[in-house]
Amino acid sequence: MNKHKKINRLIRALGSEEYSVRSLVVEALGKIGKVAIPKLILLLKNRDVNLQFYAADALGKIGKSAIPKLMPLLEDKDDLVRSSAAYSLGSVGKSAKIAIPNLISLLADRDYSVRSSAALALGQIGEAAIPKLMALLEDTNAEVRCFAAYALGQIGESAKVAIPNLILLLKDRDEKVRSHTVSALGQMGEFAKIAIPNLMPLLADEDEKVRWKIVLVLRKMGESAKIAIPNLIPLLTDENFIVRSSTVDTLGKMGEPAKVAIPNLISLLTDEDEYLRSSTAQALDRLGYKP
Known part of the structure; x- marks a missing residue:
């Protein structure tokens, strides 16, 4: 044939x-x-x-x-x-770097799926796209800033040079931009630890997705994020269930410094939600609490 x-x-x-x-x-x-x-x-x-x-x-x-x-x-x-x-x-992948300018222009496309695919593609192409993506973090179009941050996050630790620029974007007026920026920093590993002081105020952000994503990023950093524990504790009573449950798990994985949260965690053992009670018990056990 x-x-x-x-x-x-x-x-x-x-x-x-x-x-x-x-x-x-x-x-x-x-x-x-x-x-x-x-x-x-x-x-x-x-x-x-x-x-x-x-x-x-x-x-x-x-x-x-x-x-x-x-x-x-x-x-x-x-x-x-x-x-x-x-x-x-x-x-x-990297061999498609010739397409970077064309893909960059699609970050402002009228269609969401096109913008998303272009950002993902730029992330997969990798380091060659970093300079142009960094420049777009200051674009006047919020969608462009959003997907530029997303693409840099997909590149990961290799895009660590963009961390100072991403930190500035944590104060963006658009909640989607803040949310994607937090996620991007979370994908840059140990290098993103310098952003912890800038992430802490956003634990009180008005957008629940921003609060939740910061909790997840701090979880990845473990004890390195211990400075944020006082800011995390209030989230144990957050109005959003996902934020509350994620905070329980994060505190449980922060080791010795998180023992200060034990009294607050104990109060959740009588919560009406079975999952939250169970995850709280596990977090307390990891922190060495014995009833």
Whole structure:
């Protein structure tokens, strides 16, 4: 069987109801390589969202040779096509750095899924995107600032140079920007410890997602975040259940310095929620409390 016939058979198999079959087909198309690109590009314009996704996945696996065909699709009039093309380029990884300027422009796209796919792609491309993403942290468009922070978070510790800029963004007037900035700092590991004093005031942020994300970031830092314990304790009575339960778990993982919170935790042992009572008991046990 020649390659073109094999490609046609594989593409038909992408319509299978079995996920395992579709997954194997994507792998096979990726291995066939460059000769499969034209057919896969056509599938990116198919109205079947599932086929678009699997085509995008296969193009990403084909790699660098798919880039010239994917780049023009970043300007396609169809939102899903632009989003799928960005996803594919992100899957290619560092080799797709030529697409950085085009992906940067999509952070201001009218469609959320396109903005999200572009940010994810920039994060996957990695370090080469950092300078342009850092510049966008000061963009006048809140959505652009938001997704620039998100992309830097996806790059992770390699983007540690952006930490001072992200710290400034913690005071942004937009709650989504603050929320994504907190998440980005949380993905930068040990290097983000310098941000702890700046994160502490936001434990009283009006947005519950911001409060919750900071609690999670502080949990990752463990005892290093002990300075924040006095700010965490009030969240044990937060109006939001997820914030309360996350705070219980975080304090339980902060070791000896968190023992000061034991009296506050004990009061939650009689909470009406069974899950919260159970997680509180576990946190107290980790802190060495004996009834």
